[in-house]
Amino acid sequence: MSIITDVIQSTKAIIQGMGVTLSYIPKRKWTVQYPEEPVTVQPRYRGQHLLHVDENGKEKCVACFLCAAACPSECIYIIAKDDPRSPAERTGVDERFAEVYNIDYGRCIFCGYCVEACPKDAITHGYNFELSVYNRADLLKTKTDLLITTQLQSKNYRVAFSDEDVDSEYKEV
C-alpha cells in the first residue's frame, strides 16, 4: 500500500516542482550573457590597480614604499629614484619617484591594503578584472600596465551607480 502512496506523492512533488520552474519562465532572467553583455561591478569593486597622475600628468607616487609594506602577499616591487630636474620636467609630482613599480598578479589577492596605505592617493583599484594570460610570467605587470594613462581597459564591465537596485544587472525579458 505504502508504495502506491509513495508513487502518488512523488509524482505530485515532481508536478509541483515543475510548476515552480514553469512559473519562472515568463519572469525576468537572472543570468548575464558575459562576455556579450557587460558585467556590472560595484563602485568599490577591487580590480586591477591604477597608478594615478595629477592634473599636469605627473605621477602621484612618491615611492614611499608604504604600499609594499602593507601588502600581505608581498607582491609589490618598487625601485625609487631621485629626479633632480625642475618640477616641469619631472616624471612625478615630487623629486622622488618610482622608477620601477611592479605588481605580481600571480600573488596579489586584491585585498585593498595597498590602496588603504597610500598617503598620496597614488594607487587605487580599477575595475579591470580580465587578467588571464597564457604565460605565467605575463602576470607580472609593470608601471606601463598600471599607469592610468597607459592601462588597457576591457569593455566588458560597467560600474553600478551606488544607489542602484541589488538586482539591477538583470534584465526584464
Added chain:
Amino acid sequence: MSTNINLPPQLEVIDRPLDTQMTISMGPQHPSTHGVLRVELVLDGEMVVKATPDIGYLHTGMEKLFEYKKYQQGIVITDRMDYLNPLGNNLAYVMAAEKLLAIEIPERAQTIRVLFCELQRIASHLVWLGTHALDIGAMTVFFYCFREREKILNLIEAASGGRLTPSYFRIGGLMMDLPAGFESRVKQFLDGFPSALKDFQKLLTGNRIFQKRTQNVGRISGPDAIDWGLSGPCLRGSGVQLDIRRANPYTGYEKYDFEIPIEHDGDVWARYLVRLSEMKESQKIVTQALSRLRPGPVKADAPKVVLPDREAMKQHMDALIHHFLIVAEGFDVPAGEVYHPIEASKGELGVYIRSTGGPKPSRVHFRGPSFVNLSALPDLAQGAMIADIVAIIGSLDIVLGEIDR
C-alpha cells in the same frame, strides 16, 4: 609459522578477496564531497561498514602564515578559510585581537557587523542548500539559491569591494562606512527573500522524494552529538539548544530578538529544517539591525591601532605619523592568550591567539566547525547505504578550506 600478522583493518579486508567486503575510495575528486575530501569506505554490498575521512589535500599552512604577518594582515588570511562565510571568520579573528587589545567598538560598527554576519549566514546556508539538494538529485533549487546569494554578494561587494574575500572588518572597527543608499538595497533584498524561501519549501520540504532521501538517514542523538563536539545546526538538529549568539553573546547579539530553531530527530532532514528556519531568523536579525543603524563613527578611538581617517591623515602630521607606523610596523599587542568563539554559519568558530608582545602573533589557531563536525562522519555513516553518504556529508555542511587550513 604463524599467519596471524596484525594487519590494519583495511588491509585485512583487501587480504580476503573472497570476502564480501571491499574498500573503495570516494574522492578526493568526487563532486559531492564539497572540496577535496577523500572518504575511505569499507562496503559490504551496498552497506557502509566503515567510513574514514581522509583530509589534508587542501593543506596550505594558513595557521603558520599568521605568525609571519602583522595582526592586521592576518584578516585577509581568515577570508580564505571558510570561504562561504568569510565575514564570520573576519569577525572571530578581529574580535579575538580586540579582546587582547581591550578596545571598545562603536555602536554603529557593531550593528553593521551583525548585519553583515547574518547576511553572510544566509548566503552560506544558501550554498549549502543548493549543493545539498543537488547532491541528492534535486537540481532546480541550486539555481534559485545562487540567484539569492548573488544579491547578497552584490551587497557585500558594494560595501567592501570584494565578493568572496571581503576583509571588511578591521581590528578596531570596519574598513569604511557603508556606501550611500545601502539600507534601501538591503531592504530590497529582504523584500524578495521570503518568496524565494517559499519556493525552496515548495521544491523540497513537501517533496516526498526528498523526504525519503533524508528522513532517518545519518541519525545522531543529542548526547552523542555533544560527545562528538558537534556544533551549530548539526547539534541543534539533534535537539540540543546551544547557540553562542545566545549563550555567550558578542557584538551586541543580546539586544536582538530571535529564536534558536531546534529539531529532535537528529537526521539529515532535521538538520535541513534547522538551517531553513535559521535563514528566516537571520532575516529577522538583519531587519532589526537595519532599524538600529544610527549615524556615528565606525572606527574605535584608538589612534595607535586603527588607521586614521584619510582626510585627517592628509592634514595632520600626528595622524600621518600614526598611519605610517601602523602600516609599516604594525601595532604592539600586549602579551597574553585569548580564545574567542562565535557562532559561524557552520557552528562554533573559535580563534585562539597567543601573543608575546610585538606586532605579530606568536600562534594563531582556529577551531573550525567543519573540522569537528566532519569527525562525526564515521559514526553517522556506519550502517548507511552508500548512496546516503553524499546526503550525510552534505548535511554536515563542511568546507574543506576550513578543515585543512
